[in-house]
Amino acid sequence: MKIRPATDADRLPLFKLAVAMHAETDFRALALNPGKTLDSLGFWIASPNAVALLAEHDSAGPVGFFLAKITAPWYSDEPAAVEDCFYVLPAHRGSRAAYGLVRAFLAWAKERGALHARAGVSSGSGQAGERLYEHFGMKNMGGNFVVHWNKERSHVLPG
Numbered sequence: 001m002k003i004r005p006a007t008d009a010d011r012l013p014l015f016k017l018a019v020a021m022h023a024e025t026d027f028r029a030l031a032l033n034p035g036k037t038l039d040s041l042g043f044w045i046a047s048p049n050a051v052a053l054l055a056e057h058d059s060a061g062p063v064g065f066f067l068a069k070i071t072a073p074w075y076s077d078e079p080a081a082v083e084d085c086f087y088v089l090p091a092h093r094g095s096r097a098a099y100g101l102v103r104a105f106l107a108w109a110k111e112r113g114a115l116h117a118r119a120g121v122s123s124g125s126g127q128a129g130e131r132l133y134e135h136f137g138m139k140n141m142g143g144n145f146v147v148h149w150n151k152e153r154s155h156v157l158p159g
Contacts, residue, residue: 003100006045006052006065007085013062014041014052022089024065029148044069044084049112053104054098061150066090066101068119070112081109098132 006014015038022032044052044067057062067085072078083105088097103121109117119133130140 001096001100002056002058003097004054005124006041006054006058008042008045010052010054010062011038011041011045014065015043017065017087017089018085020089021085023045024090026148027066029150041067048135049121051105053101053108055092055101057095057097060092062102063092063095066105066106068109070109070114078116079112079114080116080118081105081112082112082117086119091128093128099135102132102136102156 006156015034018037018041019032022028041052044050047069049071050069051067053066053068054062055066057063064087066083068081068083070079070081073080086098086101087097088101105119106117117138119138134140
């Protein structure tokens with residue numbers, strides 16, 4: 001499994017992974033805008049304060065991604081690394097893809113002087129995601145809660 005920063009040439013493979021993530025998670029409660037998604041991926045690829053990490057399997061190609069940025073929280077001037085999106089295709093969960101992506105994210109954050117890193121589990125992967133972050137010394141600081149009011153799309157949501 002190879003983990004590397006994505007380049008602009010990776011925008012379409014990243015987009016395909018983002019579409020798969022959207023379809024699998026409760027993010028599908030909001031309609032996917034392809035143009036906005038592609039433009040947003042460009043931000044993580046090109047910005048010096050952001051990163052798009054790509055996990056590639058030797059024979060399967062891109063199988064996961066991690067999007068993050070360095071920012072100062074609203075209450076501080078100190079730099080913090082924040083995970084914006086993290087996804088691995090179901091067939092590659094349990095491989096080294098997720099482990100490699102989190103390890104690369106934390107290394108990237110430290111290299112850029114972040115004093116704090118924050119990541120979350122909001123897609124329903126639950127305990128497996130929590131254990132992965134805890135392996136790297138991260139602490140569970142709460143949960144994610146959501147309510148959806150779009151009744152026209154409620155049929156696409158789990159539970």
